[in-house]
Amino acid sequence: MEALKKAILNEGMGLGNDIVKVDMFLNHRIDTSLLFKMGEAWAEEFKADKPDLVLTVEASGIAMAVAAAHFLGDIPVVFAKKSATVVQNETTWTAPVYSFTHKTQNTIRVEKKYLPAGSRVLIIDDFLADGQAARGMMLLCAQAGAEVVGVGIAVEKGFQPGGQMLRDSGVKLKSLAVIERIENGHIQLKD
Numbered sequence: 272m273e274a275l276k277k278a279i280l281n282e283g284m285g286l287g288n289d290i291v292k293v294d295m296f297l298n299h300r301i302d303t304s305l306l307f308k309m310g311e312a313w314a315e316e317f318k319a320d321k322p323d324l325v326l327t328v329e330a331s332g333i334a335m336a337v338a339a340a341h342f343l344g345d346i347p348v349v350f351a352k353k354s355a356t357v358v359q360n361e362t363t364w365t366a367p368v369y370s371f372t373h374k375t376q377n378t379i380r381v382e383k384k385y386l387p388a389g390s391r392v393l394i395i396d397d398f399l400a401d402g403q404a405a406r407g408m409m410l411l412c413a414q415a416g417a418e419v420v421g422v423g424i425a426v427e428k429g430f431q432p433g434g435q436m437l438r439d440s441g442v443k444l445k446s447l448a449v450i451e452r453i454e455n456g457h458i459q460l461k462d
C-alpha cells in the first residue's frame with residue numbers, strides 16, 4: 272500500500288538489522304488519515320470473506336483493528352490482553368506468545384464469550400516478524416472453535432519467518448508493506 276510504504280521510507284527508522292521504529296505514525300503517535308486508509312485497504316481485501324469480528328492484541332493493534340472493523344461494516348473488535356504470567360480460569364482462552372521486541376514470554380488471553388464458536392475472525396496486527404503473535408491469536412481461535420478467515424498485517428518483515436509460516440499454513444495473508452531488509456538502519460521495501 273503506497274501511503275504506508277511512503278511513511279515507512281520517510282519517517283520510519285531502522286534499528287540495527289532487524290527492528291523498525293514506526294512510532295511517529297503508527298504505534299505511539301498515530302497518523303489517523305493513514306490509519307483509515309489502511310483500514311479501507313484491509314476491508315477491500317477481506318470483505319468477501321465476511322468476518323464477524325476483528326481480533327488483535329493490545330496495545331498497538333487496537334487502532335488498526337478498529338479502522339478495519341469500521342470499513343467492514345462496523346463489526347466488533349476483540350483485543351487479546353497480555354499478561355506476564357498464565358492467568359487461566361474457566362472463562363478465558365489463553366495462548367503463549369514470545370515477544371520479539373521485548374524478548375519475554377507472555378500469555379495472551381481473551382474472554383470466551385467474546386470469541387464465540389463458529390465466528391469468522393479476521394486477525395489484524397501491526398507487525399509480522401516471527402509470527403508468534405499471529406500464531407497465538409490463531410491458537411485462541413482454534414480453542415474457541417472460531418474460524419480464522421484471514422490475517423491482515425501493516426508491516427511484514429520479509430526476512431523473518433512469520434510470513435512464510437502463515438502462507439504455508441494456507442491462511443489468507445495481506446501485508447500492506449513488506450520490508451525486504453534493514454541494513455545498518457537503512458530500510459529496503461519489497462516492491
Ligand code: 5GP
Binds near residue numbers: 396
Ligand atoms: P512476531 O510475533 O511476529 O514475532 O512479532 C510481532 C509483534 O512483535 C508485533 O505485535 C509487534 O508489536 C512486535 N514487533 C515485531 N517486530 C517489530 C519491529 O520491528 N518494530 C516494532 N515496533 N514492533 C515489532
